[in-house]
Amino acid sequence: VLAYRLETGSGIKKDESEAAVWYRRGAEHGDVICEQKLADFLAKGRGVDKNESEALDWYKKAGDAGSGDAAWQAAQMYFKGHGTAKNDTTGMEWLRKAVALKQPDAMKELDKRSH
DSSP: OHHHHHHHTSSSOOOHHHHHHHHHHHHHTTOHHHHHHHHHHHHHTSSSOOOHHHHHHHHHHHHHTTOHHHHHHHHHHHHHTSSSOOOHHHHHHHHHHHHHTTOHHHHHHHHHHTO
């Protein structure tokens, strides 16, 4: 809750660097939402130095824990070669995982890629 409030400035002064610290603490304790939010911050360089490789690691961890959005982001990073070498095979694995987790954008993309 504190990390989100720091991220958005909800009731307190907005501070993305401090939000990233709190998201990392939650992520390191296995909180799936914090894992995904930390990955988002790392992928975009919000409040931290941009680090797409580490972002991908956190997206995969959150995706393995049941986050369809994180699995979708991992797929996109593999398809585009962000934080890793471009790898369509691994991207498809993550895309299928995101579909299994009912992520709507993944469902649309899998349908496009199947035709």
